[in-house]
Amino acid sequence: MHLYRTHTCGALRAHDVGQTIRLSGWVHRKRDHGGVLFVDLRDHYGLTQIVADSDSPALAVLEGLRLESVVTIDGEVKARSESTVNPALPTGEIEVYARGATVLSRAEELPLPVAGEQEYPEEIRLRYRFLDLRRETLHANIVKRTQIISETRRRMEAAGFTEYSTPILTASSPEGARDFLVPSRIHAGKFFALPQAPQQYKQLLMVAGFDRYFQIAPCFRDEDPRADRLPGEFYQLDLEMSFVTQEEVWETMEPVMAGIFEQFAEGKAVTPAGQFPRIPYAQAMLDYGTDKPDLRNPLVIRDVTEEFKQSGFGLFEKIVGSGGVVRLIPAPATADKSRKFFDDMNEWARSEGHAGLGYVTRKGGVFGGPIAKNHGEDRMAALFDALGLGPDDGAFFAAGKEEQAAKLAGAARTRVGEQLGLIDQDAYRFCWIVDFPFYEWNEDEKKVDFAHNPFSMPQGGLEALNTQDPLTIKAFQYDMVCNGYELASGSIRNQHPDLMVKAFELTGLSQADVEERFGGMYRAFQYGAPPHGGMAAGVDRMVMLLCGAQNLREITLFPMNQRAEDLLMGAPSPAALKQLRELHIRVVEPPKS
Numbered sequence: 001m002h003l004y005r006t007h008t009c010g011a012l013r014a015h016d017v018g019q020t021i022r023l024s025g026w027v028h029r030k031r032d033h034g035g036v037l038f039v040d041l042r043d044h045y046g047l048t049q050i051v052a053d054s055d056s057p058a059l060a061v062l063e064g065l066r067l068e069s070v071v072t073i074d075g076e077v078k079a080r081s082e083s084t085v086n087p088a089l090p091t092g093e094i095e096v097y098a099r100g101a102t103v104l105s106r107a108e109e110l111p112l113p114v115a116g117e118q119e120y121p122e123e124i125r126l127r128y129r130f131l132d133l134r135r136e137t138l139h140a141n142i143v144k145r146t147q148i149i150s151e152t153r154r155r156m157e158a159a160g161f162t163e164y165s166t167p168i169l170t171a172s173s174p175e176g177a178r179d180f181l182v183p184s185r186i187h188a189g190k191f192f193a194l195p196q197a198p199q200q201y202k203q204l205l206m207v208a209g210f211d212r213y214f215q216i217a218p219c220f221r222d223e224d225p226r227a228d229r230l231p232g233e234f235y236q237l238d239l240e241m242s243f244v245t246q247e248e249v250w251e252t253m254e255p256v257m258a259g260i261f262e263q264f265a266e267g268k269a270v271t272p273a274g275q276f277p278r279i280p281y282a283q284a285m286l287d288y289g290t291d292k293p294d295l296r297n298p299l300v301i302r303d304v305t306e307e308f309k310q311s312g313f314g315l316f317e318k319i320v321g322s323g324g325v326v327r328l329i330p331a332p333a334t335a336d337k338s339r340k341f342f343d344d345m346n347e348w349a350r351s352e353g354h355a356g357l358g359y360v361t362r363k364g365g366v367f368g369g370p371i372a373k374n375h376g377e378d379r380m381a382a383l384f385d386a387l388g389l390g391p392d393d394g395a396f397f398a399a400g401k402e403e404q405a406a407k408l409a410g411a412a413r414t415r416v417g418e419q420l421g422l423i424d425q426d427a428y429r430f431c432w433i434v435d436f437p438f439y440e441w442n443e444d445e446k447k448v449d450f451a452h453n454p455f456s457m458p459q460g461g462l463e464a465l466n467t468q469d470p471l472t473i474k475a476f477q478y479d480m481v482c483n484g485y486e487l488a489s490g491s492i493r494n495q496h497p498d499l500m501v502k503a504f505e506l507t508g509l510s511q512a513d514v515e516e517r518f519g520g521m522y523r524a525f526q527y528g529a530p531p532h533g534g535m536a537a538g539v540d541r542m543v544m545l546l547c548g549a550q551n552l553r554e555i556t557l558f559p560m561n562q563r564a565e566d567l568l569m570g571a572p573s574p575a576a577l578k579q580l581r582e583l584h585i586r587v588v589e590p591p592k593s
Contacts, residue, residue, distance in 0.1 A: 028068075156214045439451055458494070477491040
């Protein structure tokens, strides 16, 4: 017999009754029924119920063990009585009568429980992550993550892509976040950077003639953590294609992404490949108040600025008169809602840092609230009719400068959808956001800056860069969005050296700057570069959505905390003086506040 096990703890079934077996695993739960001890034994594969009574020499051994101790059980598979069968457990028709137990490792008192799904402080969960990872949901999420990545690789290879690995130690790149710098011991005073993304390398692969590249790429950015991105590192499905238009990128990747989601959606509806809506950026900002719209929410924001140019409601008239806008967020079938529902929405808007959220109530065609009273019953009825709103529908209003109003309207659309139960929880709704602005105004530095990927192709090419107002130029850039998350971002690339220089010149960089910072790409484009494009999809976000998790820490093996610290390994930590000397570095302490 094998030293530790003949079966895993998830393998035994009714047809194994009568066999003599050996199992090894962790003591998950114990239930003492007065002379009969029931132990749930757990390993990576599942649970098996172990039974030890006063006739079994295993009883004394198991009674004295703490939960999470590791044991080997020798015993006989028996059928459970009909009344004790556990249909929720794959091994629920059997139990193992323990004839012997060997302790492999005793557990100390646990700092957090493994059995059950109790909420526990993040600091303890991360410090004892090896225990946290034993918990059922987190353990299952990590297994599902590996399955999703495996399926992603399979589908990418089936679509004609080949996986290539790009360097980890590289040069600094303008991806919009801080680099993690790595000091060079050999070249004093010089630094490598960990890649924010393999952007330049994958474009160079296209110039080198590899045609279709992909990689499950580690990316490193020294930025503050948030719920949909961990501090430090993350993984993306990185890909690039030669001789393609953006439409061909979309047509290639929709079946891959839809297929992955369909396989792991567990019955939820998925937008079919070939049917991802393509929404221009400007339209998305108008209709949804965000470039990451959640299409499970049926609400569409309406621009009603013209309606309030001349209005008895002086506040809106004043806002519109000074160049502001007014956006309406429908609140369907709210006639039965109390005034408190609307007032609470207004208070929520204020708590989010906005001036407030106006509203109009309507019940049986009768309007309520100061906006309707001052604007006029007839004019409000005409507006509701024009927008297709019914006699029992209410509405909220976001007013102010365009960017401000769009942000509030987008957040209010989401909150109204949640409060009214309008969001379809059993669906993954995809779309493409297209026609992004190529440039944006950098208010801090008072200059034009890239709005997205600086290596993208501007629509209109060199002529647009030479003749148009930079802030009116659109790019061949696109985002794939699912359920309110940016799942992927990509573009058709600029492969012309003169166009590349001109694009950077408009942001204040000279040709010499371009050659110094991006010399590899600049040289490559002078020796025959194919038209190419691609995208990068966030693996962590894909897994988070498919696991139904609310935070990336719930789908990541060893994440950092909100202060970008690895509590388990004690990183970051001070370097020894000898190490600093070898790297020619002196630590400068930050000024004391």
